[in-house]
Amino acid sequence: MPPLAVRMRPRSLDEVRGQADVLRPGSPLRRLVEGSGGAAGPLSAILWGPPGTGKTTLAHLVATASEREFVELSAVTAGVKDVRQVMEQAQRTRDLYGRQTVLFLDEIHRFTKAQQDALLPGVENRQVVLVAATTENPSFSVIAPLLSRSMLVTLVSLTDEDVADVLTRATADERGLAGAYALADDAREHLVRLAGGDARRALTFLEAAAGVADDSVAPGAARPEPLVVTLAHTEQAVAHAAVRYDRTGDQHYDVASALIKSMRGSDVDAALHYLARMLEAGEDPRFIARRIVISASEDVGMADPTALQTAVAAMHAVAQIGMPEARIILAQAVVHNALAPKSNAAYGGINAAIADVRAGRGGSVPLHLRGSGYGGASRIAEASAKAAGRSKAPVYVYAHDEPDGVAAQQYLPDDLAGAADYYHPTDRGFEARLQERWRWLRERLGR
Secondary structure, X not given: OOOHHHHOOOOOHHHOOOOOOOOOOOOXXXXXXXXXXOOOOOOEEEEEOOOOOOHHHHHHHHHHHHHOEEEEEEOOOOOHHHHHHHHHHHHHHHHHHOOOEEEEEEOHHHOOHHHHHOOHHHHHOOOEEEEEEEOOOHHHHOOHHHHHOEEEEXXXXXXXXXXXXXXXXXXXXXXOOOOOEEEOHHHHHHHHHHHOOOHHHHXXXXXXXXXXXXHOOOOOOOOOOOEEXXXXXXXXXXXXXXXXXXXXXXXXXXXXXXXXXXXXXXXXXXXXXXXXXXXXXXOOHHHHHHHHHHHHHHHHHHHOOHXXXXXXXXXXXXXXXXXXXXXXXXHHHHHHHHHOOOOOHHHHHHHHHHHHHHOOOOOOOOHHHOOOOOOOHHHHHHHXXXXXXXXXXXXXXXXXXXXXXXXXXXXXXXXXXXXXXXXXXXXXXXXXXXXXXXXXXXXXXXO
8 A cells, every 4th residue: 555645645736735826827837737728838847946845746747737647866876768658759759749747856956067968958848747856045056947847836734734634634534544533633743843854754654653542442442443543653653752732822931031041040951951942943043133132132131241141143144054953052042041150230230220210200411411412402401501500511521532431511401400320330340340440430420
């Protein structure tokens, strides 16, 4: 019996899940699949996308349109001789029977330049309709002349809903498990998560889990109809424990909170554990990176200013690289945050300042600190000074003109001068080195 993934291969466009954009009505790929006539003939296509997104399925659907001949080659085993034989046979089939040949070439990126050159005459003269599949960027792996003679179709990974629908259909369809098995909800969620948008992988895992469910029935015992495939069966079949994590529910926030609090608590092992749980559950690595950046400023702060640099660099690197390599970058940032000395002095300082602002404290900006680059600034300053009972506006002292680079003048609004007290450095890490200067500055500024 063929594998479940082969048996469940869609036989029509109505059974295809995902790829709604490239299969929209009137699109070149849909016209090619449907065998649409007219002055515009069928175009060769290069299908580019991750595994399990339907490249082979679409090639078979192209072949069935208008009763075309279908020839399948793999770039792993085929050579120039095989390509030329297909071209010659395609010519004879067209001349003798008026039937067109579809050549499906899997993993075209493995063909050398010379082997790809051998395809050009047949594609250009439409001896064959080439449908080539690749998981690598065709701009780098396919020669330019072949790209210019074909349309490039980019396929995307299936959504979780699409994969779940594929699994549901496979359990009920006569070509699949024919209703002999029922898939528990948590087992379906586990398979969807492990599939990662790959329909073939999901069906392979389902078939393996159904086998485990069969083996769980004791010899001589009555077999339930249907036999329920449980989460335990799927875990045993794929040797991968289910991660208790819901990307849209409470667990999403619980695990993210545990990651933050573990870094704050300097437990590097716990922090790495929660990072691993989030990654294995398919959490968006960019979300994790943003949380690490916040933690680097909120919990580490000036005790180790380089933690924020590491976190921001990790956030940008993750956006460029993606999984699975992004896990290494995230781990480095998590370890840095967890091991760094901690200070929330800057965090507490801004919160205290915001509290004053929201309470209405903080009057006008002192006259000598106001902008002077706009028209009438000096006249407004003099008028404000007179209104305040002063003969003239105070003069701003340029800090760089002072021997120690500090200008002792009032910076806070009048109602906060001598009262605001927001930032208090801790005696941990780099911030401990700031304490002496912080105390000196307060005395120098008359605070």
